Amino acid sequence: MNYKIRKIIPQLATLLFIILVFGFFTINAQMNMANRGIDFGYGFLTQESSFDVQFSLIEYDGSHSYARAYLVGLLNTLLVSFIGIIFSTIIGVIVGIARLSPNYLIEKTAAVYVEFFRNIPLLLQIFFWYFAALRALPLPEKTEPFFGVFFLTIKGLYMPAFIWNNLDIFLYSIIASIISIISIRIYAKSLREKKGKQIPVFTTSLSILILLPLLTFLVGGVTLDFEIPVLKQLAKTAFIYDGGVSIPPELIALTLALSLYTATFIAECVRAGIQGVSKGQKEAAASIGLTTNQILKLVIMPQALRIIIPPTTNQYLNLTKNSSLAAAIAYPDLVLVFAGTAMMQTGRAIEIVSITMLTYLSISLSISVLMNWYNKKIAIKEK
């Protein structure tokens, strides 16, 4: 009896505390809103937003609804996170391997990079790239092109746009090649596990990936043209590049800062992962006669990845959350468009902040659920 009471009382106290806090807040919020004559509700989402967004992936202007503005912001957040994840992974893996290099200079350079970039606040780095480094770029009329088609100016990066003919055939061919590569890999794996035979999976996959899409160019009537940006004079001193794809400097600064910053953490994950595979594994693999490549592919990497992937996913999540710093340099992401401009206009603090938080929360939670499932799947099953 005594034992039971001792279990129940703390729980009741916790519940009571939570109910009291939430109740206090709710009552206050209701009273405050009643005093100021605001009603609570999400009906405003369908109203006309009447503000413009500089950079948008989907068609958007002031006549669209607030819900559409939310979507614009969300897509911009996802875009910068996606690009950031790709670049930070590439840099992180290279630097992580470089930190294990036997070459003293390489190892030290990588170490200096990691220590330097991860000890400076991300916001300062974003400011540095946006206000200091990118402002030093030349004006559009004075810029020198890279390879004749890329123009890096103070107003952003201008790139040639792709103009496809029969794009769908090309996409189908890529999908077909990916499916065939996956089936080849499965077949190769079963062959290896059952009969111990090796077939050159990598070369086959690579040739399929190149040959099949190439075939569509030759036979399928797929053509690719480039629209190269051209310098256009707006006024006497105002020049602009017309045509092609333009990437605003905000996006460049944000991507640079996010990927350089996150790459330092990913580099440490990669290093820890590779170091985490014990030396004995490598020696055992060598002693049964595997080649260096086979050791790396069949013994080291599968074990290292098991250590690397969970913390790296965590870093990807951090990057996505950190992309909200975009608001500081006016890149129109979810926070700036929705929790900034839309809130200023509607004054609906509770609704908008809660939607914004829920969005980030659902991204994080869904990825961590996925991660837990993955971790369970790859965990070494000990007997």
Added chain:
Amino acid sequence: MDKINFLKPDKNNIYVYLYLGVFLFFVSIADVSFNSFFGVNATAFLPDSISFFLPLILGVMGLHLIRIEYSGIQNLDLINKKINTNTFNAFLTMIIIFIIIKATPPALSWFIFDANISGDSKDACTGSGACWTYIKVWFNRFMYGMYPNEYQWRINVSFIFLIALAFVGYFSGERLKKYLTLYYVIIYPIIAYVLIYFLISGGSFGLNWVETGAWGGLSLTFIVSFFCLIFCFPIGMMLALGRRSSLPTVRYCSIGFIEFWRGVPLITVLFMSSVMFPMFLPDGFFLDKLVRVIIAISLFEAAYVAEVIRGGLQALPRGQYDAAKSLGMGYWKMHIFVILPQALKLVIPGIANTFLALVKDTPLIFVVGLLEIAGMLGLAKTNPKWLGFAMEGYVFASIIFFIICYSMSKYSYNLEAKYKTER
């Protein structure tokens, strides 16, 4: 004398290879150095592409020639092992050496030789390098924000006092050692709060009131991180214990709390504290901006601290719990005297990382209009008298933050080594 095979240097003609290799190596270094320091291209008579790659090719050839296994010369073997194990490594080594040589002159001239520090206006900056005059003139603002100049001694005095009090632990006698935890966890924060409230904020004892909106610069960074550090640790510890509790209500509440704060970006939390939180307070009840920010950041970081501490709790073997229980210890006694001291020792690096993240997150308070050093930089760079010095400002702030964060992480390594116990 044996035949000399340049493709495969060996020990027999070691000095031929060595002299030739070192000669080629230094020729390539000299070429790049001349180019970089004096702007002279010694190989201008060659076609552009060859002239560009020549030092690289010569350097790699030189390194190839001195790559002699078991040469018997200790230093040579060491060099080969460190930077010259194969052609690819030699190639990378040369590229890094060239980058360092190429980058040194512009960096030096920007930082030192072409930089200005004299004068007190923008006109003093005539060189092509950095304008440190800007930093010099704005230094007080970067350190103290909009805090009035004549009262800045108050910030200095309270900081010196607080730092001195933080070292009490080192000088306390053996007899007082057991009260140290109590001192650091409860008494010290109270002293800090009282000092900051009466001295920095003022308003009584004949000191003029300075509103928190005027606080700023690096001192605000310290104040915010200091209080958040102090608050987030106990909250995080309770949350970690709650998450491992056997009582379902407590456990699920802790999980919900932790996952919520870990799932949202700090900037939205600060938005919430500035625009949404006032709606939740009774009418007429006012909470200072700075206090709201400190609460928000503390709760946010507490969730991360909780996860780190939970890792430590999970890493302890079950035997520790069983042993403590078999001695008749209750829940709190067991955790305070047996479990937590060991668990916290295990997670020192993780906690240090969380604290580092906290310090690095403080610039975000610009969202609510508090201007610490990054915010002050933004203000200074838009000042019409001082346009165009963004680079100097951000380099300065980066160096300051780097020093703070780097020394913190080094200190955590020391702490980790100090408390490491053999298991």
